Each structure stands twice: as C-alpha cells, then as structure tokens.
Amino acid sequence: MLAVFSRLRAIAFAVLAGLTVASCGYNNIPTLEESAKAQWAEVENQYQRRSDLIPNLVATVQGYAKQEKDVLTAVTEARAKATSIHVDAADLTDPEKVKQMQDAQNALSGALGRLLAVSENYPDLKSNQNFLALQAQLEGTENRISVARKDYIAAVQAYNTELRTFPGVFWASTFFRANKPMAEFAATPGSETAPKVKF
Numbered sequence: 106m107l108a109v110f111s112r113l114r115a116i117a118f119a120v121l122a123g124l125t126v127a128s129c130g131y132n133n134i135p136t137l138e139e140s141a142k143a144q145w146a147e148v149e150n151q152y153q154r155r156s157d158l159i160p161n162l163v164a165t166v167q168g169y170a171k172q173e174k175d176v177l178t179a180v181t182e183a184r185a186k187a188t189s190i191h192v193d194a195a196d197l198t199d200p201e202k203v204k205q206m207q208d209a210q211n212a213l214s215g216a217l218g219r220l221l222a223v224s225e226n227y228p229d230l231k232s233n234q235n236f237l238a239l240q241a242q243l244e245g246t247e248n249r250i251s252v253a254r255k256d257y258i259a260a261v262q263a264y265n266t267e268l269r270t271f272p273g274v275f276w277a278s279t280f281f282r283a284n285k286p287m288a289e290f291a292a293t294p295g296s297e298t299a300p301k302v303k304f
Contacts, residue, residue, distance in 0.1 A: 197261075
C-alpha cells in the first residue's frame with residue numbers, strides 16, 4: 106500500500122511540476138523565437154518571389170526600350186547583389202548582417218522604381234499585356250513584402266521583450282543564455298520625408 110501511495114505521489118508531483126513549468130513562461134522564449142524565425146522565412150519568401158519576377162520584367166522592357174541599357178543593367182546588378190546576401194535564422198541576432206540584406210533589398214527596390222519609371226516613356230510597353238501582368242505581380246509582391254516585414258518586426262518585438270521582462274528574463278539568464286535579441290528592420294534613411302512629385 107505504501108508503494109502504491111508513493112508511486113501516486115511521484116506521479117502527482119510530476120504532473121504538478123509539468124503544469125508549473127508550462128504555466129511559468131519557460132516555453133515562451135523558444136515559442137517566440139520560432140515565431141520570429143518563421144516570420145523571417147516569410148520575408149525571405151517574398152523577396153525571392155520578387156527576385157523571380159525581375160528577369161521576366163527586364164526581358165519584357167528590354168524588347169521595347171533597348172536604349173535604356175543602363176537602367177536594365179542596374180536592375181540586373183541590384184538583383185544579383187540582393188540574391189547573393191543571405192541571412193538565415195542563425196544570423197538574425199547580427200544587426201549588421203540584417204542591415205546588409207536590407208540595404209541590398211532597398212537598392213533593388215530603387216532600381217525597380219527607375220525601371221518602372223522608364224516604362225512611362227514607351228506607350229507600347231505600357232499597354233503590353235505581359236508587362237502589365239508583371240507590373241501588377243510586382244506591385245502585389247511589394248505589398249506582401251511590406252506585410253511580411255511588419256509581421257517579422259512584431260514577432261521580433263515580442264521575442265526581444267520576453268528576453269527582457271519577467272519571467273522571461275529569469276529563463277533567459279538560466280536555461281536560455283545563448284538566446285540573444287534579434288535584429289529588427291530599420292527605416293531607410295530619408296524615408297521619413299515625403300517624396301516630391303513634379304508635374
């Protein structure tokens with residue numbers, strides 16, 4: 106009888122310990138870290154989608170605007186640089202690597218903007234169905250990138266906050282010492298100023 110009672114007590118203690126650990130915030134750090142990594146993967150996914158659209162867009166414009174070689178070259182080079190910089194989940198705690206990727210993606214956005222502006226000079230290109238479809242896909246992708254970046258920023262904020270607040274700070278200083286704050290996206294310099302539109 107004593108052995109059965111002892112065994113029941115051990116089981117009750119194990120269940121109670123499991124419930125205590127589950128409700129005390131121990132799982133918050135790994136859960137939030139995985140959420141931030143998943144959001145980063147979505148950012149990369151949308152950047153890849155944009156990168157995949159660019160060759161078709163450049164080829165379409167090239168057929169109409171052969172004299173715009175500098176713009177087409179700039180887009181191709183910006184795409185090559187943007188796709189050569191890869192930041193995986195392990196690099197998310199290195200703000201410099203995240204900034205390098207962000208700078209390369211911003212340069213690509215600028216080059217794409219110049220490419221789309223060139224299309225204004227070519228009425229036949231602007232009415233080409235393939236170009237219009239690619240332009241619409243690119244526009245949709247830019248919106249998806251914006252949403253993915255916003256979601257990543259929110260996930261990183263939750264993760265970084267958990268590392269600095271109670272009870273997360275307790276777990277971060279004991280069991281999760283290797284976990285470091287993740288880097289967030291920063292606004293592009295000058296983005297706080299509205300662009301000037303001239304007619």
